[in-house]
Amino acid sequence: MKSLRLAAAVAAKDLRIELRGRHAAGLALPFAGTLLLAFGLALGPGRTLLEAAGPGLLWLALLFGSTLLARRAYEAEAEDGALEGLVLAPVDKASVFAGKAAAMAVELLVLEGSVLVMVAVLFGLPLGRGIAVIVAALALGTVGLAAVGSLFGVLAVVPRAREAALPLLVMPLATPVLVAGVKATELAVAGRGGEVGSWLGLLVAFDLVFLAAGTLVFEYLVEE
Amino acid sequence: MAEPAPTPRTETDTAPAISLTGVTRVFGSQPAIVGVRLVVGRGEVVLLRGANGAGKSTLLRVLATALSPTYGGGAVLGFDLVSERDEIRRRTELLTHRTRLYEELTAAENLRFTCALHGIGPGLVPAALERVGLAGTADQRVGGFSQGMRQRLAIARTTLRQAELLLLDEPYAGLDGHARKVVDEAVLAARDTGRTVVLATHEATRADLATRTMLIEAGRLHPNPGPPARSAVPR
Numbered sequence: 088m089k090s091l092r093l094a095a096a097v098a099a100k101d102l103r104i105e106l107r108g109r110h111a112a113g114l115a116l117p118f119a120g121t122l123l124l125a126f127g128l129a130l131g132p133g134r135t136l137l138e139a140a141g142p143g144l145l146w147l148a149l150l151f152g153s154t155l156l157a158r159r160a161y162e163a164e165a166e167d168g169a170l171e172g173l174v175l176a177p178v179d180k181a182s183v184f185a186g187k188a189a190a191m192a193v194e195l196l197v198l199e200g201s202v203l204v205m206v207a208v209l210f211g212l213p214l215g216r217g218i219a220v221i222v223a224a225l226a227l228g229t230v231g232l233a234a235v236g237s238l239f240g241v242l243a244v245v246p247r248a249r250e251a252a253l254p255l256l257v258m259p260l261a262t263p264v265l266v267a268g269v270k271a272t273e274l275a276v277a278g279r280g281g282e283v284g285s286w287l288g289l290l291v292a293f294d295l296v297f298l299a300a301g302t303l304v305f306e307y308l309v310e311e
Numbered sequence: 312m313a314e315p316a317p318t319p320r321t322e323t324d325t326a327p328a329i330s331l332t333g334v335t336r337v338f339g340s341q342p343a344i345v346g347v348r349l350v351v352g353r354g355e356v357v358l359l360r361g362a363n364g365a366g367k368s369t370l371l372r373v374l375a376t377a378l379s380p381t382y383g384g385g386a387v388l389g390f391d392l393v394s395e396r397d398e399i400r401r402r403t404e405l406l407t408h409r410t411r412l413y414e415e416l417t418a419a420e421n422l423r424f425t426c427a428l429h430g431i432g433p434g435l436v437p438a439a440l441e442r443v444g445l446a447g448t449a450d451q452r453v454g455g456f457s458q459g460m461r462q463r464l465a466i467a468r469t470t471l472r473q474a475e476l477l478l479l480d481e482p483y484a485g486l487d488g489h490a491r492k493v494v495d496e497a498v499l500a501a502r503d504t505g506r507t508v509v510l511a512t513h514e515a516t517r518a519d520l521a522t523r524t525m526l527i528e529a530g531r532l533h534p535n536p537g538p539p540a541r542s543a544v545p546r
Contacts, residue, residue, distance in 0.1 A: 168410070
């Protein structure tokens, strides 16, 4: 109960900071929009090609956006040494990880809603056909990306790590989310939602692995 | 909601506040503090003097368990520096020139978050703000605060809980007369309630607050450069 209260306090703090500063939204949303627009222009006007590329671009935009959100979540901690305050608090660091992951998941959901609309408009992706499956895949992908981002986002601000450490770690680690998300979305828009079970299962497994890893390892990443 | 009671440890209650044996901390290949041996009794107010880069901040951060010793070891309030970090953290407060505040949060919200971290009731926040003269700006975001106001807010945070060991790293840096007085009052309040304070500063003018003065030069501590500045007996 105490751990839950602490996680809620950390999440509320992060969301309040984001609501007031809109640092992450001001960075991740324009980035995702620009990425989708650039790919749309690069692929040309062919509707079939755009529709085929839509699921992949949707998840790529989310993956890149999630690394920006993760970085921003810890930049706020680093600005005036607040991270040291979290480290020196005699609390279970797993609760701090859970709180940061929860806040990042909420921010990712907002990003996903916007990116989904952009993909539907720019690439003519027929979302209506399998929207329930797409929402399920996005929800599961959100948990995984939030867990990985909150675990390794701290590397963007700790002095001993290099700035490039975050994307270099997160991108390869999040590949299962990318692959499973793209496959589930492709099947959903093709009207084959009944075949996505194994891909959603992969997303669930990824979520469990990285939630567990974050709970166990976060303390060692933030110390010193 | 009161702060959870620290683990009762009779043997630690009578242990020195600080006991270090040969503590060295190295960054890369550069030693920041070297072979520090130090014993500080309960209720002492120690003035740690030294030039910029002498190792004051590193020593205080080792004592606060923000850094582990590279070599050597010791105990703070009777708890081992490495294996009992959380027990030390429950009982110590570190104040540095980095105020650890969130710019997008208000003064009151910053303190309430500290309360949540330490399991303290948020009802203490208004009094803490009043104590440092920030009651009128409780609902203003810290991003608009001057350095002096931030430092006062950080001091207010230290008063939320009665830490047994107060570690103050250059607390006067960039402060005006009023804010300096707030720091002095926090030190005196700690001293008068029998708590231990280590006050690191490159200024020589605060010796009147201390029961003992120490000098650190190039990472080496000279624990007894002169006689005690005043009696250790609280006023």
